[in-house]
Amino acid sequence: MNTAGQSILAIDIGSSSVKAACIGTDGSIVVSCKVALPSIVNGDRVEIGAQPLWKAFVDSVGLLRQNGHDLSGCIGMGITTQMAGLVLLDREGQPLRDFILGVDQRGADYVQELSLRLQGTDIYSKTGCPLSGIYPSTKLLCLQAEEPHILTKAHYIGGIKEYLLWRLTGNWMTDPASASTTQLYDQQSHAWWPDMLSAVGIVSEQLPQVCDPVCSAGALLQEAICELGVSAMIPIVVGTGDGPAANLSSGSVTGQQLCISLGTTAVTRFWAKGTESYTGEDHYFRQHFGWDMYLQGIRLEGAGQRISELLPIQSLPDSKTGDPTQPSDHALQLQEVLDSILFTLYALMEPLVTQGRFEEIRPIGGGVLSESWMQDIADLFQLPVLLTAGGDSTLGAAMIVIKHIEAEVDWKDISDRLVRVVHRIKPCSQASEAIRQQYESYNQMMKGGRRDPFRP
Secondary structure (H helix, E strand, O other): OOOOOOEEEEEEEOOOEEEEEEEEOOOOEEEEEEEEOOOEEEOOEEEEOHHHHHHHHHHHHHHHHHOOOOHHHOOOEEEEEOOOOEEEEOOOOOEOOOEEOOOOOHHHHHHHHHHHHOOOOOHHHHHOOOOOOOOHHHHHHHHHHHOHHHHOOOOEEEOHHHHHHHHHHOOOEEOHHHHHOOOOEEOOOOEEOHHHHHHHOOOHHHOOEEOOOOOEOOOOOHHHHHHHOOOOOOOEEOOEEHHHHHHHHHOOOOOOEEEEEEOOOEEEEEEEEOOOOOOOOOOEEEEEEEOOEEEEEEEEOOHHHHHHHHHHHOOOOOOOOOOOOOOOHHHHHHHHHHHHHHHHHHHHHHHHHHOOOOOEEEEEOHHHHOHHHHHHHHHHHOOOEEEEOOOOOHHHHHHHHHHHHOOOOOHHHHHHHHOOEEEEEOOOHHHHHHHHHHHHHHHHHHHOOOOOOOOO
């Protein structure tokens, strides 16, 4: 199929907003918009109602139409969402409670309980998930303890993307990467893991069918067609989570390219074949993208939150001198947080970096707006940093649609066609020596008992 000059409807649902875009098959952004998500935050618990979520989704598509784009000509629809969320529906597909978002940490108090229930089992080698409170496995244990009456009524258990696909097509489906971030999925057998399901008190029939991300999610329901204003013939793919989509958006499609996402969390990801991965570090994760493709990497929870707490005030003049040319206390605190993130990421990735595994770094997310920070990354990792035009996961969602339509084309060819490099930052040898000394000093402080805020 010749897709030249046509566009794709791509939607990315994050923790705070829905981003929608019509993306040309050459990677150009025809039109885009963002709609805020009215999430409910209560300490470490973060939820959103089903109707506000669906309204934000529909509104984002509506804004594209209002901006003058005819969606009836789109050749496909792709969706990505934040991973590790939890949705419970009854037999009729109606929500039993507000949806639990991926950033929610209520499961932290149940990590030890999960470990005890599966004592003697290597949870990490099976699932690729370190023991953490973000995964639906521990969130289910929390609901089992706090809301057992809700859990017993659950006929469908999934995440945010699964719910949206359900509203769009009536099919209960997911992709391997989204399944991988539930801690319920056996990445070795590519199926739901019976021992884990038993440990958290659910059965596989409640969970979505796992399909590769480029598979069709089914035909759009008439109600969805009317609400979205799209063609009844538009194909919609199963899609993937925002992490793998970010890799695709940055053009990181080979094992020699390291993607660093700098947003709500700080995450590194790279492609690998097979399930071999790191052990001994609580940050390491592995995700099955589909086929024989896996993503591996590390996650620093709370990194984005620490930055956002300081960003609104970091540019104010120093409170004592009033001199805007002098860094304020807040600016110094921000730099300290940025250094902590950079040094922790490097410390965890150093074994692979020094082995020469990577040829370049492709960052994505809000952190790329700081060119000085990008230069620090290039200098410490001693690798070129390539900044690309795609600023979020919508481009990755579009690339998956392209792969659905052009199955014979490989990911590298799709990336070369859609991803545009706008800036290349080379390591500076003199600066590299200086930041290496800072890194060594930081390591000495950590060894001396100072707590790393991004390590458990």
